[in-house]
Amino acid sequence: MTGDPSASGADATSARPLREALVDLSAISHNVAALRRATGTGHLMAVVKARGYGHGAVPSARAAVDGGADWLGVVEIAEALELRAAGITVPVLAWLHGPEARFEEAIAEGIDIGVGSLAQLEAVAHSAGTASVHLKVDTGLGRGGVAEGDTARVLERAAELERRGLLRIRGLFSHLANAGEDADAAQVAVFDQAAAIADAVGLRDLIRHLAATAGALRAPSTRFDLVRVGIGIYGLSPFEHATSADLGLRPALELSAAIVSVKRVAAGTGVSYGHTYRTTAETTLALVPLGYAEGVPRQASGAGPVSINGVTYRVAGRIAMDQFVVDVGDAPVAVGDRAVLFGDPATGVPSADDWAREAGTINYEIVTRLGGRIEHRYRS
Ligand SMILES: *Cc1c(COP(=O)(O)O)cnc(C)c1O
Numbered sequence: 001m002t003g004d005p006s007a008s009g010a011d012a013t014s015a016r017p018l019r020e021a022l023v024d025l026s027a028i029s030h031n032v033a034a035l036r037r038a039t040g041t042g043h044l045m046a047v048v049k050a051r052g053y054g055h056g057a058v059p060s061a062r063a064a065v066d067g068g069a070d071w072l073g074v075v076e077i078a079e080a081l082e083l084r085a086a087g088i089t090v091p092v093l094a095w096l097h098g099p100e101a102r103f104e105e106a107i108a109e110g111i112d113i114g115v116g117s118l119a120q121l122e123a124v125a126h127s128a129g130t131a132s133v134h135l136k137v138d139t140g141l142g143r144g145g146v147a148e149g150d151t152a153r154v155l156e157r158a159a160e161l162e163r164r165g166l167l168r169i170r171g172l173f174s175h176l177a178n179a180g181e182d183a184d185a186a187q188v189a190v191f192d193q194a195a196a197i198a199d200a201v202g203l204r205d206l207i208r209h210l211a212a213t214a215g216a217l218r219a220p221s222t223r224f225d226l227v228r229v230g231i232g233i234y235g236l237s238p239f240e241h242a243t244s245a246d247l248g249l250r251p252a253l254e255l256s257a258a259i260v261s262v263k264r265v266a267a268g269t270g271v272s273y274g275h276t277y278r279t280t281a282e283t284t285l286a287l288v289p290l291g292y293a294e295g296v297p298r299q300a301s302g303a304g305p306v307s308i309n310g311v312t313y314r315v316a317g318r319i320a321m322d323q324f325v326v327d328v329g330d331a332p333v334a335v336g337d338r339a340v341l342f343g344d345p346a347t348g349v350p351s352a353d354d355w356a357r358e359a360g361t362i363n364y365e366i367v368t369r370l371g372g373r374i375e376h377r378y379r380s
Helices: 010-014 023-040 049-054 055-065 077-085 103-108 119-124 148-163 181-200 213-218 352-359 365-366
Strands: 018-025 042-047 073-074 092-094 112-115 131-136 166-171 207-210 226-229 253-258 260-267 283-288 305-308 311-316 323-330 340-342 377-380
Touching: 010 166, 018 023, 023 042, 023 055, 023 213, 023 226, 042 055, 042 207, 042 377, 049 055, 055 073, 055 077, 073 077, 077 092, 077 103, 092 226, 103 112, 103 131, 112 119, 112 166, 119 131, 119 148, 119 166, 131 148, 148 166, 148 181, 166 181, 207 226, 213 226, 253 365, 305 323, 305 352
Parallel strands: 018 377, 042 073, 042 226, 073 092, 092 112, 112 131, 131 166, 166 207
Antiparallel strands: 018 253, 253 340, 260 283, 283 323, 305 311, 305 340, 311 323
16 A cells, blocks of 8 residues: 555645654653652753754643643743743743843743853842842853852852842752762762852752752752753653663654655665665665754764664665655655654654664754754644
């Protein structure tokens, strides 16, 4: 039937976008509920930065709240404003700001502001309105946040600004380097110390948060009052040696495209730029309209797995900007059949982890980079 396009049902295929990221929102809700049970913290922040790791920020946020998330996390104030504009009212924290950041708009929309320096603290305090602030301390990641040596001074100043009614300090947070158990323990110790200083200078009832998905799942001492979970809510594993299924998570996104051409070619036919692949027998080549412009990593040329009609093949030759080729042998593949790059491996398709391995990267990058001409569809 798949060999006959008229019989395989043009309607069934034409109803789907040519290039589709199909997001199962019930999987996101399920994953949040599973993570909540696994971590047992009072609060769970679903991180929906970077267009919800490529899944779509607003639908992912709603699904996460349905699953029991009581906070949302983003990087930019603009991302937080997008959630508010969509009518999402739960607490939202935005934690990375440029020199021209729109703090006033964030305050007006009830967005909590992550602050990682004295200069930013002053800017937020002197913006119109009373900001709700989470102070970020660097406990050893060496990235953003107040340096250990400056923590006491910044916390004292924060307490003073709070007493003057210029802002409210609601949280204290940091981020883990995931550099091993000892490194985690060292960061927990520095964080505990910062929390003790906060208490001593009169900053009380702070929501303390340190762990992202990896810490939340594997290092109970890092959970504190709230965990900020990103990759896990999308059903992907932050660990190299644990799959989604191992963690009880369901990958939410399936990336596929309709095959746009098939043709029989002779043995010895060179395929795609540079002819890095050559057919070894008469065979059928199927063309998939996804390329690195859509975020399919060129590094996975000749290697990325693709499932067509229940059979998994490899990309043949180079992945180009807009397309790549699959050598399907003598399988009866037809124009309109779906080529699935990754999804939930429980359904028999490759995983984002498989693509990450072939591209020499991590699953985070595989899903986050999706873009170009892909259309998102949502299923609940
Ligand atoms: C992205 C991010 C997270 C979420 O990390 P995951 O590993 O995806 O769970 C948490 N906290 C901060 C500060 C982040 O930037």
